[in-house]
Amino acid sequence: MLDVAVLGATGSIGTSALDVIARHPQRLRATVLAAGQNVEALVALCVRHRPRHAVIADPQRFADLRDGLRGAGLDTLPHAGDAALDELVGSDACRAVVAAIVGAAGLSSTLAAARAGKRILLANKESLVLAGELLMQAAHDAGATIVPVDSEHNAIFQCLPDAAAHAGLARIILTASGGPFRGRRREELHDVTPEQAAAHPKWSMGPKISVDSATLMNKGLEVIEAHHLFGVEAERIDVLVHPQSLVHSFVEFVDGSTLAQLGLPDMRTALSVGFAWPERIASGVAGLDLLAQGGRLEFEAPDLEAFPCLGLAFEALRSGGTAPAVLNAANETAVSAFLQGRIGFLAIPALVEQALAALPSSSAGSLDALRDADAQARRFVERAAHAHAL
């Protein structure tokens, strides 16, 4: 039996992970469920999945969680705060961790899982962008297994099963849907609304990553994510827009072979791989009928002028040091301001670019240095967003 902690349980990835877990009661068990603030949804999940522990990140919601669990007649133990989560993740309460908290808030618990040598189903790409070297080193030192569940990286993981395959690797090609505004010119993006930006054409996801897909920052974060996961430099990572979202990425080898992984756009496939690899288990996702899907696989180059975030991410990766941390924090702050209606869509890349220019990269040798860069970028963008809104 694999005891699993699901972090970000109330979110899109969290609920997909719990769906897969519930399909395999003889093999998988959710023992820890964690969320940010949404106590009601967390208690409802506890009623359904009966974990030993439930954690709410916001300490002010502890009493609500305790009372909600009691009211539902559950003996699930309530906890609150980031430190409690890190401790549980590192304890015997779980052997596998689904890291699906959104944003840099997921770094601490993902690091705790790495340091404790857990099997990590890594969805929280921001933790790799912010602190990729530290996280990968911690996992290596403690013998943790990181299985990427971001769909593109899961595809690459499936195409690169062993070290011998890595030795012949020439290039990684990440596919991108192009988002809801694919084909639009920059001038046509001034007035797009948060609702339009969050309406992804192919995947059902949380609001932050959906907006990232619309700006192509999601693909930029994924380029940095791929660099850390697979040890490939920026020059050997390409992006290809593929509007059908059926090919989840390609891997090219030195002998001219290209491998790809295909499937319907449903995260339960990647999560099942994460739980069972190298075995395969049922995920609830149907096999791919290419004719029923329209019989066409199309590809085109990304438009870096209309969607500059992808280029900014490549630049940050090439700069190294604290630049990716600044990119990530600036983007999170700008996306949040956009979702709240405080700035326009085109202000997102503008603010990220300004933050990267204003906060030159320095050494990323310690977690403190990275957290400091993250905090500076957030302050910078908050001030600049306020000015944009005036």
Ligand SMILES: NC(=O)C1=CN([C@@H]2O[C@H](COP(=O)(O)OP(=O)(O)OC[C@H]3O[C@@H](n4cnc5c(N)ncnc54)[C@H](OP(=O)(O)O)[C@@H]3O)[C@@H](O)[C@H]2O)C=CC1
């Ligand atoms: N959705 C997808 O298909 C994919 C997602 N990812 C990545 O997975 C991660 C999660 O994405 P997604 O599921 O879409 O996001 P959602 O917005 O749907 O869910 C976010 C989850 O994180 C929790 N959370 C938010 N803030 C905190 C915090 N400070 N501390 C603890 N928990 C917190 C939320 O809890 P609450 O409900 O209480 O707010 C919620 O459970 C992101 O990093 C994303 O980039 C990667 C590939 C695909």
Ligand SMILES: CC(=O)[C@@H](O)[C@H](O)COP(=O)(O)O
């Ligand atoms: C499901 C998943 O992995 C997302 O990261 C997805 O890739 C988003 O789609 P885009 O290709 O539009 O960014």
Ligand SMILES: [Mn+2]
């Ligand atoms: Mn992805």
